[in-house]
Amino acid sequence: MRLLVIGGSVFLGRSIVEEALRQGHEVTTFNRGRSGEDLPGVTAVRGDRENPDDLRALAEGRTWDAIVDVCGFTPRVVASSARALSGHAPLYAFVSTVSAISTWPAERVDETAPLWECDPEAGPEDGDYSVLKAGCERAVETFFDGGALILQPGLILGPWExxxxxxxxxxxxxxxxxxxxxxxxxxxxQLIDARDIATFTVDQAAKGTEGRFLLTGPAGNxxxxxxxxxxxxxxxxxxxxxxxxxxxxxxxxxxxxxxxxxxxxxxxxxAGAWSVATARAEAAGLRCRPVxxxxxxxxxxxxxxxxxxxxxxxxxxxxxxxxxxxxxxxxxxxxxx
Missing domain, CATH: 3.90.25 (UDP-galactose 4-epimerase; domain 1)
Structure with a gap:
Protein backbone atom coordinates (compact mmCIF):
# COMPACT_ATOMS: atom_id res chain seq x y z
CA MET A 1 0.00 0.00 0.00
CA ARG A 2 1.14 3.52 -0.77
CA LEU A 3 0.09 5.70 2.16
CA LEU A 4 0.07 9.48 2.60
CA VAL A 5 0.10 10.65 6.20
CA ILE A 6 -0.68 14.31 6.80
CA GLY A 7 1.38 14.96 9.92
CA GLY A 8 3.12 11.75 10.92
CA SER A 9 5.90 12.92 13.22
CA VAL A 10 4.17 13.27 16.61
CA PHE A 11 2.55 10.70 18.96
CA LEU A 12 -0.37 9.01 17.18
CA GLY A 13 0.79 10.12 13.74
CA ARG A 14 4.27 8.80 14.47
CA SER A 15 2.79 5.49 15.62
CA ILE A 16 0.75 5.20 12.42
CA VAL A 17 3.83 5.81 10.27
CA GLU A 18 5.88 3.35 12.32
CA GLU A 19 3.21 0.66 11.98
CA ALA A 20 2.82 1.24 8.24
CA LEU A 21 6.57 0.91 7.73
CA ARG A 22 6.65 -2.21 9.90
CA GLN A 23 4.02 -3.77 7.66
CA GLY A 24 6.10 -2.96 4.58
CA HIS A 25 3.97 -0.15 3.15
CA GLU A 26 5.36 2.85 1.26
CA VAL A 27 4.79 6.00 3.32
CA THR A 28 4.81 9.65 2.32
CA THR A 29 4.51 12.24 5.08
CA PHE A 30 3.41 15.82 4.58
CA ASN A 31 4.22 18.31 7.34
CA ARG A 32 6.15 21.48 8.11
CA GLY A 33 9.00 19.66 9.85
CA ARG A 34 8.54 21.65 13.06
CA SER A 35 6.75 19.40 15.56
CA GLY A 36 8.95 16.34 15.27
CA GLU A 37 11.30 14.39 13.05
CA ASP A 38 10.10 12.09 10.29
CA LEU A 39 10.95 8.44 10.73
CA PRO A 40 13.67 6.95 8.53
CA GLY A 41 12.18 5.21 5.53
CA VAL A 42 9.45 7.72 4.67
CA THR A 43 9.30 10.07 1.71
CA ALA A 44 9.04 13.40 3.52
CA VAL A 45 7.33 16.26 1.70
CA ARG A 46 7.64 19.61 3.46
CA GLY A 47 4.76 22.01 3.32
CA ASP A 48 2.00 23.82 5.18
CA ARG A 49 -1.49 22.40 4.66
CA GLU A 50 -2.90 25.93 4.99
CA ASN A 51 -0.95 27.01 1.90
CA PRO A 52 -2.81 26.11 -1.34
CA ASP A 53 0.46 26.11 -3.32
CA ASP A 54 1.96 23.55 -0.94
CA LEU A 55 -1.09 21.31 -1.29
CA ARG A 56 -0.90 21.53 -5.10
CA ALA A 57 2.79 20.66 -5.02
CA LEU A 58 2.06 17.67 -2.76
CA ALA A 59 -0.62 16.30 -5.05
CA GLU A 60 1.08 16.98 -8.38
CA GLY A 61 2.13 13.74 -10.05
CA ARG A 62 1.43 11.62 -6.96
CA THR A 63 -1.21 9.04 -6.11
CA TRP A 64 -1.70 6.87 -3.06
CA ASP A 65 -3.90 4.00 -1.99
CA ALA A 66 -5.04 5.86 1.12
CA ILE A 67 -4.61 9.15 2.97
CA VAL A 68 -4.47 9.39 6.77
CA ASP A 69 -5.00 12.85 8.25
CA VAL A 70 -3.89 13.04 11.88
CA CYS A 71 -3.56 16.80 12.29
CA GLY A 72 -6.82 18.34 11.10
CA PHE A 73 -8.35 20.73 13.61
CA THR A 74 -10.11 23.39 11.52
CA PRO A 75 -12.87 22.42 9.06
CA ARG A 76 -11.95 24.89 6.32
CA VAL A 77 -8.33 23.69 6.43
CA VAL A 78 -9.39 20.05 6.22
CA ALA A 79 -11.81 20.97 3.42
CA SER A 80 -8.92 22.44 1.42
CA SER A 81 -6.89 19.25 1.90
CA ALA A 82 -9.84 17.08 0.91
CA ARG A 83 -10.40 19.07 -2.28
CA ALA A 84 -6.73 19.17 -3.24
CA LEU A 85 -6.24 15.44 -2.72
CA SER A 86 -9.45 14.28 -4.41
CA GLY A 87 -8.56 12.00 -7.29
CA HIS A 88 -5.17 11.17 -5.79
CA ALA A 89 -6.39 8.35 -3.51
CA PRO A 90 -9.59 6.33 -3.17
CA LEU A 91 -9.79 6.68 0.64
CA TYR A 92 -9.37 9.53 3.14
CA ALA A 93 -9.03 8.42 6.77
CA PHE A 94 -9.53 11.25 9.23
CA VAL A 95 -8.52 11.01 12.89
CA SER A 96 -11.19 12.82 14.87
CA THR A 97 -12.14 12.35 18.53
CA VAL A 98 -14.94 10.93 20.65
CA SER A 99 -15.52 14.48 21.89
CA ALA A 100 -16.89 15.38 18.43
CA ILE A 101 -20.03 13.59 19.65
CA SER A 102 -22.39 16.09 21.26
CA THR A 103 -23.79 13.68 23.87
CA TRP A 104 -20.36 12.56 25.14
CA PRO A 105 -19.30 12.40 27.98
CA ALA A 106 -22.74 12.82 29.55
CA GLU A 107 -24.00 9.58 27.99
CA ARG A 108 -22.71 6.24 26.76
CA VAL A 109 -22.20 6.59 23.01
CA ASP A 110 -21.76 4.48 19.91
CA GLU A 111 -21.23 5.28 16.22
CA THR A 112 -24.85 6.39 15.79
CA ALA A 113 -24.56 9.21 18.34
CA PRO A 114 -25.02 12.78 17.03
CA LEU A 115 -22.12 15.09 16.27
CA TRP A 116 -21.86 18.72 17.30
CA GLU A 117 -23.32 21.09 14.73
CA CYS A 118 -20.51 22.67 12.74
CA ASP A 119 -20.24 23.79 9.13
CA PRO A 120 -17.70 21.83 7.03
CA GLU A 121 -15.98 25.09 6.11
CA ALA A 122 -15.99 26.67 9.57
CA GLY A 123 -12.99 28.62 10.77
CA PRO A 124 -11.14 28.47 14.09
CA GLU A 125 -13.37 31.19 15.51
CA ASP A 126 -16.51 29.09 15.00
CA GLY A 127 -16.22 26.67 17.89
CA ASP A 128 -14.04 24.85 20.39
CA TYR A 129 -11.92 21.76 19.75
CA SER A 130 -14.83 19.31 19.94
CA VAL A 131 -17.17 21.30 17.72
CA LEU A 132 -14.49 21.97 15.11
CA LYS A 133 -13.52 18.29 14.98
CA ALA A 134 -17.13 17.48 14.09
CA GLY A 135 -16.90 20.04 11.30
CA CYS A 136 -13.65 18.46 10.10
CA GLU A 137 -15.38 15.09 9.81
CA ARG A 138 -18.07 16.69 7.66
CA ALA A 139 -15.42 18.41 5.54
CA VAL A 140 -13.89 15.05 4.59
CA GLU A 141 -17.29 13.50 3.89
CA THR A 142 -18.42 16.53 1.88
CA PHE A 143 -15.38 17.54 -0.17
CA PHE A 144 -13.30 14.40 -0.72
CA ASP A 145 -14.20 12.61 -3.93
CA GLY A 146 -13.79 9.08 -2.59
CA GLY A 147 -14.36 6.99 0.51
CA ALA A 148 -14.19 8.43 4.03
CA LEU A 149 -12.97 6.52 7.09
CA ILE A 150 -13.69 8.48 10.28
CA LEU A 151 -11.79 7.41 13.41
CA GLN A 152 -12.95 8.73 16.80
CA PRO A 153 -10.41 7.81 19.49
CA GLY A 154 -11.03 8.03 23.19
CA LEU A 155 -8.30 8.71 25.76
CA ILE A 156 -4.96 7.88 24.10
CA LEU A 157 -1.78 7.01 26.00
CA GLY A 158 1.57 5.51 25.10
CA PRO A 159 5.20 6.28 24.25
CA TRP A 160 5.82 9.64 22.58
CA GLU A 161 2.71 11.13 24.22
CA GLN A 190 -11.26 2.98 29.40
CA LEU A 191 -7.83 3.69 27.93
CA ILE A 192 -6.13 2.86 24.63
CA ASP A 193 -2.55 2.78 23.41
CA ALA A 194 -1.69 4.91 20.39
CA ARG A 195 0.02 1.90 18.85
CA ASP A 196 -3.22 -0.10 18.91
CA ILE A 197 -5.04 2.73 17.13
CA ALA A 198 -2.18 2.80 14.64
CA THR A 199 -2.48 -0.89 13.85
CA PHE A 200 -6.24 -0.60 13.38
CA THR A 201 -5.87 2.48 11.18
CA VAL A 202 -3.26 0.96 8.87
CA ASP A 203 -5.16 -2.32 8.60
CA GLN A 204 -8.43 -0.60 7.72
CA ALA A 205 -6.75 1.74 5.25
CA ALA A 206 -5.18 -1.24 3.49
CA LYS A 207 -8.62 -2.85 3.23
CA GLY A 208 -10.21 0.36 1.94
CA THR A 209 -12.69 0.37 4.82
CA GLU A 210 -15.17 3.23 4.95
CA GLY A 211 -17.43 4.43 7.77
CA ARG A 212 -17.06 5.53 11.36
CA PHE A 213 -15.35 3.80 14.28
CA LEU A 214 -15.04 4.70 17.95
CA LEU A 215 -11.60 3.63 19.11
CA THR A 216 -10.81 3.07 22.75
CA GLY A 217 -10.01 0.23 25.09
CA PRO A 218 -12.62 -2.16 26.46
CA ALA A 219 -14.78 -0.65 29.21
CA GLY A 220 -13.14 -1.23 32.57
CA ASN A 221 -9.78 -2.26 31.11
CA ALA A 271 -21.32 9.39 33.25
CA GLY A 272 -20.28 8.13 29.82
CA ALA A 273 -16.64 9.23 29.89
CA TRP A 274 -15.43 5.70 30.56
CA SER A 275 -18.32 3.97 28.79
CA VAL A 276 -17.78 4.23 25.05
CA ALA A 277 -19.09 1.40 22.86
CA THR A 278 -16.28 -0.46 21.10
CA ALA A 279 -18.14 -3.42 19.59
CA ARG A 280 -18.01 -2.16 16.00
CA ALA A 281 -14.26 -1.55 16.06
CA GLU A 282 -13.59 -4.85 17.80
CA ALA A 283 -15.64 -6.70 15.17
CA ALA A 284 -13.48 -5.02 12.52
CA GLY A 285 -10.27 -6.12 14.22
CA LEU A 286 -9.38 -3.67 17.01
CA ARG A 287 -7.19 -5.34 19.62
CA CYS A 288 -5.88 -3.53 22.70
CA ARG A 289 -2.82 -4.42 24.75
CA PRO A 290 -3.01 -4.36 28.57
CA VAL A 291 -2.80 -0.90 30.13
Whole structure:
Protein backbone atom coordinates (compact mmCIF):
# COMPACT_ATOMS: atom_id res chain seq x y z
CA MET A 1 0.00 0.00 0.00
CA ARG A 2 1.14 3.52 -0.77
CA LEU A 3 0.09 5.70 2.16
CA LEU A 4 0.07 9.48 2.60
CA VAL A 5 0.10 10.65 6.20
CA ILE A 6 -0.68 14.31 6.80
CA GLY A 7 1.38 14.96 9.92
CA GLY A 8 3.12 11.75 10.92
CA SER A 9 5.90 12.92 13.22
CA VAL A 10 4.17 13.27 16.61
CA PHE A 11 2.55 10.70 18.96
CA LEU A 12 -0.37 9.01 17.18
CA GLY A 13 0.79 10.12 13.74
CA ARG A 14 4.27 8.80 14.47
CA SER A 15 2.79 5.49 15.62
CA ILE A 16 0.75 5.20 12.42
CA VAL A 17 3.83 5.81 10.27
CA GLU A 18 5.88 3.35 12.32
CA GLU A 19 3.21 0.66 11.98
CA ALA A 20 2.82 1.24 8.24
CA LEU A 21 6.57 0.91 7.73
CA ARG A 22 6.65 -2.21 9.90
CA GLN A 23 4.02 -3.77 7.66
CA GLY A 24 6.10 -2.96 4.58
CA HIS A 25 3.97 -0.15 3.15
CA GLU A 26 5.36 2.85 1.26
CA VAL A 27 4.79 6.00 3.32
CA THR A 28 4.81 9.65 2.32
CA THR A 29 4.51 12.24 5.08
CA PHE A 30 3.41 15.82 4.58
CA ASN A 31 4.22 18.31 7.34
CA ARG A 32 6.15 21.48 8.11
CA GLY A 33 9.00 19.66 9.85
CA ARG A 34 8.54 21.65 13.06
CA SER A 35 6.75 19.40 15.56
CA GLY A 36 8.95 16.34 15.27
CA GLU A 37 11.30 14.39 13.05
CA ASP A 38 10.10 12.09 10.29
CA LEU A 39 10.95 8.44 10.73
CA PRO A 40 13.67 6.95 8.53
CA GLY A 41 12.18 5.21 5.53
CA VAL A 42 9.45 7.72 4.67
CA THR A 43 9.30 10.07 1.71
CA ALA A 44 9.04 13.40 3.52
CA VAL A 45 7.33 16.26 1.70
CA ARG A 46 7.64 19.61 3.46
CA GLY A 47 4.76 22.01 3.32
CA ASP A 48 2.00 23.82 5.18
CA ARG A 49 -1.49 22.40 4.66
CA GLU A 50 -2.90 25.93 4.99
CA ASN A 51 -0.95 27.01 1.90
CA PRO A 52 -2.81 26.11 -1.34
CA ASP A 53 0.46 26.11 -3.32
CA ASP A 54 1.96 23.55 -0.94
CA LEU A 55 -1.09 21.31 -1.29
CA ARG A 56 -0.90 21.53 -5.10
CA ALA A 57 2.79 20.66 -5.02
CA LEU A 58 2.06 17.67 -2.76
CA ALA A 59 -0.62 16.30 -5.05
CA GLU A 60 1.08 16.98 -8.38
CA GLY A 61 2.13 13.74 -10.05
CA ARG A 62 1.43 11.62 -6.96
CA THR A 63 -1.21 9.04 -6.11
CA TRP A 64 -1.70 6.87 -3.06
CA ASP A 65 -3.90 4.00 -1.99
CA ALA A 66 -5.04 5.86 1.12
CA ILE A 67 -4.61 9.15 2.97
CA VAL A 68 -4.47 9.39 6.77
CA ASP A 69 -5.00 12.85 8.25
CA VAL A 70 -3.89 13.04 11.88
CA CYS A 71 -3.56 16.80 12.29
CA GLY A 72 -6.82 18.34 11.10
CA PHE A 73 -8.35 20.73 13.61
CA THR A 74 -10.11 23.39 11.52
CA PRO A 75 -12.87 22.42 9.06
CA ARG A 76 -11.95 24.89 6.32
CA VAL A 77 -8.33 23.69 6.43
CA VAL A 78 -9.39 20.05 6.22
CA ALA A 79 -11.81 20.97 3.42
CA SER A 80 -8.92 22.44 1.42
CA SER A 81 -6.89 19.25 1.90
CA ALA A 82 -9.84 17.08 0.91
CA ARG A 83 -10.40 19.07 -2.28
CA ALA A 84 -6.73 19.17 -3.24
CA LEU A 85 -6.24 15.44 -2.72
CA SER A 86 -9.45 14.28 -4.41
CA GLY A 87 -8.56 12.00 -7.29
CA HIS A 88 -5.17 11.17 -5.79
CA ALA A 89 -6.39 8.35 -3.51
CA PRO A 90 -9.59 6.33 -3.17
CA LEU A 91 -9.79 6.68 0.64
CA TYR A 92 -9.37 9.53 3.14
CA ALA A 93 -9.03 8.42 6.77
CA PHE A 94 -9.53 11.25 9.23
CA VAL A 95 -8.52 11.01 12.89
CA SER A 96 -11.19 12.82 14.87
CA THR A 97 -12.14 12.35 18.53
CA VAL A 98 -14.94 10.93 20.65
CA SER A 99 -15.52 14.48 21.89
CA ALA A 100 -16.89 15.38 18.43
CA ILE A 101 -20.03 13.59 19.65
CA SER A 102 -22.39 16.09 21.26
CA THR A 103 -23.79 13.68 23.87
CA TRP A 104 -20.36 12.56 25.14
CA PRO A 105 -19.30 12.40 27.98
CA ALA A 106 -22.74 12.82 29.55
CA GLU A 107 -24.00 9.58 27.99
CA ARG A 108 -22.71 6.24 26.76
CA VAL A 109 -22.20 6.59 23.01
CA ASP A 110 -21.76 4.48 19.91
CA GLU A 111 -21.23 5.28 16.22
CA THR A 112 -24.85 6.39 15.79
CA ALA A 113 -24.56 9.21 18.34
CA PRO A 114 -25.02 12.78 17.03
CA LEU A 115 -22.12 15.09 16.27
CA TRP A 116 -21.86 18.72 17.30
CA GLU A 117 -23.32 21.09 14.73
CA CYS A 118 -20.51 22.67 12.74
CA ASP A 119 -20.24 23.79 9.13
CA PRO A 120 -17.70 21.83 7.03
CA GLU A 121 -15.98 25.09 6.11
CA ALA A 122 -15.99 26.67 9.57
CA GLY A 123 -12.99 28.62 10.77
CA PRO A 124 -11.14 28.47 14.09
CA GLU A 125 -13.37 31.19 15.51
CA ASP A 126 -16.51 29.09 15.00
CA GLY A 127 -16.22 26.67 17.89
CA ASP A 128 -14.04 24.85 20.39
CA TYR A 129 -11.92 21.76 19.75
CA SER A 130 -14.83 19.31 19.94
CA VAL A 131 -17.17 21.30 17.72
CA LEU A 132 -14.49 21.97 15.11
CA LYS A 133 -13.52 18.29 14.98
CA ALA A 134 -17.13 17.48 14.09
CA GLY A 135 -16.90 20.04 11.30
CA CYS A 136 -13.65 18.46 10.10
CA GLU A 137 -15.38 15.09 9.81
CA ARG A 138 -18.07 16.69 7.66
CA ALA A 139 -15.42 18.41 5.54
CA VAL A 140 -13.89 15.05 4.59
CA GLU A 141 -17.29 13.50 3.89
CA THR A 142 -18.42 16.53 1.88
CA PHE A 143 -15.38 17.54 -0.17
CA PHE A 144 -13.30 14.40 -0.72
CA ASP A 145 -14.20 12.61 -3.93
CA GLY A 146 -13.79 9.08 -2.59
CA GLY A 147 -14.36 6.99 0.51
CA ALA A 148 -14.19 8.43 4.03
CA LEU A 149 -12.97 6.52 7.09
CA ILE A 150 -13.69 8.48 10.28
CA LEU A 151 -11.79 7.41 13.41
CA GLN A 152 -12.95 8.73 16.80
CA PRO A 153 -10.41 7.81 19.49
CA GLY A 154 -11.03 8.03 23.19
CA LEU A 155 -8.30 8.71 25.76
CA ILE A 156 -4.96 7.88 24.10
CA LEU A 157 -1.78 7.01 26.00
CA GLY A 158 1.57 5.51 25.10
CA PRO A 159 5.20 6.28 24.25
CA TRP A 160 5.82 9.64 22.58
CA GLU A 161 2.71 11.13 24.22
CA UNK A 162 2.60 14.85 23.44
CA UNK A 163 -0.21 15.79 25.86
CA UNK A 164 1.55 14.88 29.09
CA UNK A 165 -1.11 13.06 31.13
CA UNK A 166 0.59 9.71 31.71
CA UNK A 167 4.06 11.31 31.79
CA UNK A 168 2.90 13.64 34.59
CA UNK A 169 1.80 10.69 36.73
CA UNK A 170 4.92 8.67 35.96
CA UNK A 171 7.22 11.54 36.86
CA UNK A 172 5.36 12.24 40.10
CA UNK A 173 5.18 8.63 41.19
CA UNK A 174 8.84 8.06 40.33
CA UNK A 175 9.73 10.69 42.97
CA UNK A 176 8.08 8.46 45.58
CA UNK A 177 6.72 9.43 48.96
CA UNK A 178 3.08 10.20 49.70
CA UNK A 179 1.19 10.76 46.45
CA UNK A 180 -2.15 12.57 46.27
CA UNK A 181 -4.57 10.19 44.57
CA UNK A 182 -8.06 11.43 43.65
CA UNK A 183 -11.45 9.98 44.43
CA UNK A 184 -12.23 6.29 44.18
CA UNK A 185 -9.40 3.82 43.42
CA UNK A 186 -12.05 1.45 42.07
CA UNK A 187 -13.21 3.92 39.39
CA UNK A 188 -13.22 1.99 36.13
CA UNK A 189 -11.50 3.58 33.14
CA GLN A 190 -11.26 2.98 29.40
CA LEU A 191 -7.83 3.69 27.93
CA ILE A 192 -6.13 2.86 24.63
CA ASP A 193 -2.55 2.78 23.41
CA ALA A 194 -1.69 4.91 20.39
CA ARG A 195 0.02 1.90 18.85
CA ASP A 196 -3.22 -0.10 18.91
CA ILE A 197 -5.04 2.73 17.13
CA ALA A 198 -2.18 2.80 14.64
CA THR A 199 -2.48 -0.89 13.85
CA PHE A 200 -6.24 -0.60 13.38
CA THR A 201 -5.87 2.48 11.18
CA VAL A 202 -3.26 0.96 8.87
CA ASP A 203 -5.16 -2.32 8.60
CA GLN A 204 -8.43 -0.60 7.72
CA ALA A 205 -6.75 1.74 5.25
CA ALA A 206 -5.18 -1.24 3.49
CA LYS A 207 -8.62 -2.85 3.23
CA GLY A 208 -10.21 0.36 1.94
CA THR A 209 -12.69 0.37 4.82
CA GLU A 210 -15.17 3.23 4.95
CA GLY A 211 -17.43 4.43 7.77
CA ARG A 212 -17.06 5.53 11.36
CA PHE A 213 -15.35 3.80 14.28
CA LEU A 214 -15.04 4.70 17.95
CA LEU A 215 -11.60 3.63 19.11
CA THR A 216 -10.81 3.07 22.75
CA GLY A 217 -10.01 0.23 25.09
CA PRO A 218 -12.62 -2.16 26.46
CA ALA A 219 -14.78 -0.65 29.21
CA GLY A 220 -13.14 -1.23 32.57
CA ASN A 221 -9.78 -2.26 31.11
CA UNK A 222 -8.25 -0.71 34.20
CA UNK A 223 -9.20 1.23 37.33
CA UNK A 224 -7.65 4.41 38.68
CA UNK A 225 -6.06 2.46 41.51
CA UNK A 226 -4.69 -0.26 39.26
CA UNK A 227 -3.40 2.31 36.77
CA UNK A 228 -1.45 4.21 39.43
CA UNK A 229 -0.15 0.92 40.83
CA UNK A 230 1.10 0.10 37.33
CA UNK A 231 2.94 3.43 37.35
CA UNK A 232 4.58 2.56 40.66
CA UNK A 233 5.60 -0.87 39.40
CA UNK A 234 7.00 0.49 36.14
CA UNK A 235 9.07 3.18 37.87
CA UNK A 236 10.16 0.99 40.81
CA UNK A 237 8.72 3.59 43.15
CA UNK A 238 7.97 3.27 46.86
CA UNK A 239 5.07 5.73 46.47
CA UNK A 240 2.31 5.63 49.07
CA UNK A 241 -1.03 6.60 47.52
CA UNK A 242 -3.27 8.73 49.71
CA UNK A 243 -6.83 8.59 48.32
CA UNK A 244 -8.61 11.87 48.93
CA UNK A 245 -12.35 12.50 48.50
CA UNK A 246 -13.59 14.35 45.44
CA UNK A 247 -15.42 16.99 47.49
CA UNK A 248 -12.31 17.65 49.57
CA UNK A 249 -10.25 18.20 46.42
CA UNK A 250 -12.93 20.39 44.88
CA UNK A 251 -13.02 22.60 47.96
CA UNK A 252 -9.28 23.15 47.60
CA UNK A 253 -9.55 24.01 43.90
CA UNK A 254 -7.63 21.01 42.65
CA UNK A 255 -8.20 20.84 38.89
CA UNK A 256 -9.46 17.63 37.26
CA UNK A 257 -7.71 16.52 34.07
CA UNK A 258 -4.76 18.87 34.45
CA UNK A 259 -3.44 18.95 38.03
CA UNK A 260 -4.58 15.34 38.51
CA UNK A 261 -4.76 13.98 34.96
CA UNK A 262 -7.70 11.72 34.07
CA UNK A 263 -9.48 12.41 37.36
CA UNK A 264 -13.23 12.85 36.81
CA UNK A 265 -14.94 13.87 40.07
CA UNK A 266 -18.02 11.88 41.01
CA UNK A 267 -21.30 13.63 40.32
CA UNK A 268 -20.13 15.61 37.30
CA UNK A 269 -21.96 15.19 34.00
CA UNK A 270 -19.43 12.65 32.74
CA ALA A 271 -21.32 9.39 33.25
CA GLY A 272 -20.28 8.13 29.82
CA ALA A 273 -16.64 9.23 29.89
CA TRP A 274 -15.43 5.70 30.56
CA SER A 275 -18.32 3.97 28.79
CA VAL A 276 -17.78 4.23 25.05
CA ALA A 277 -19.09 1.40 22.86
CA THR A 278 -16.28 -0.46 21.10
CA ALA A 279 -18.14 -3.42 19.59
CA ARG A 280 -18.01 -2.16 16.00
CA ALA A 281 -14.26 -1.55 16.06
CA GLU A 282 -13.59 -4.85 17.80
CA ALA A 283 -15.64 -6.70 15.17
CA ALA A 284 -13.48 -5.02 12.52
CA GLY A 285 -10.27 -6.12 14.22
CA LEU A 286 -9.38 -3.67 17.01
CA ARG A 287 -7.19 -5.34 19.62
CA CYS A 288 -5.88 -3.53 22.70
CA ARG A 289 -2.82 -4.42 24.75
CA PRO A 290 -3.01 -4.36 28.57
CA VAL A 291 -2.80 -0.90 30.13
CA UNK A 292 0.07 -2.18 32.26
CA UNK A 293 2.12 -2.69 29.08
CA UNK A 294 1.35 0.85 27.90
CA UNK A 295 2.47 2.28 31.24
CA UNK A 296 5.69 0.24 31.25
CA UNK A 297 6.61 1.14 27.67
CA UNK A 298 5.88 4.82 28.24
CA UNK A 299 8.21 4.87 31.24
CA UNK A 300 10.91 3.06 29.27
CA UNK A 301 10.63 5.81 26.65
CA UNK A 302 10.47 8.66 29.18
CA UNK A 303 12.89 7.79 31.96
CA UNK A 304 16.14 8.85 30.29
CA UNK A 305 14.82 11.81 28.32
CA UNK A 306 15.51 15.48 28.87
CA UNK A 307 12.18 16.53 30.40
CA UNK A 308 13.00 20.24 30.21
CA UNK A 309 13.56 19.92 26.46
CA UNK A 310 10.31 18.01 26.08
CA UNK A 311 8.41 20.67 28.00
CA UNK A 312 9.93 23.35 25.79
CA UNK A 313 8.76 21.54 22.66
CA UNK A 314 5.43 20.34 24.12
CA UNK A 315 3.79 23.21 26.07
CA UNK A 316 0.86 21.05 27.19
CA UNK A 317 3.26 19.03 29.36
CA UNK A 318 3.66 22.07 31.61
CA UNK A 319 -0.11 22.15 32.22
CA UNK A 320 -0.26 18.63 33.63
CA UNK A 321 0.64 17.67 37.18
CA UNK A 322 0.08 19.31 40.53
CA UNK A 323 2.71 21.62 42.02
CA UNK A 324 4.59 19.88 44.87
CA UNK A 325 3.78 22.60 47.39
CA UNK A 326 0.05 22.43 46.59
CA UNK A 327 0.05 18.65 46.83
CA UNK A 328 1.80 18.81 50.20
CA UNK A 329 -0.70 21.38 51.49
CA UNK A 330 -3.72 19.31 50.43
CA UNK A 331 -2.25 16.16 51.99
CA UNK A 332 -1.53 18.02 55.22
CA UNK A 333 -5.08 19.35 55.39
CA UNK A 334 -6.43 15.88 54.62
CA UNK A 335 -4.41 14.43 57.50
CA UNK A 336 -5.78 17.09 59.84
CA UNK A 337 -9.42 16.88 58.78
Missing amino acids: NVGRLPAWLRRIARGGRVLAPGDPGQEM TTFGRWLADCAEATGSDAEFVWVDDDFLHAREVEPWTELPLWIPAGESD RETVRDTWDWLKDRDVAALEERLPSWRRHGIAPEKEARVLSEWDAR
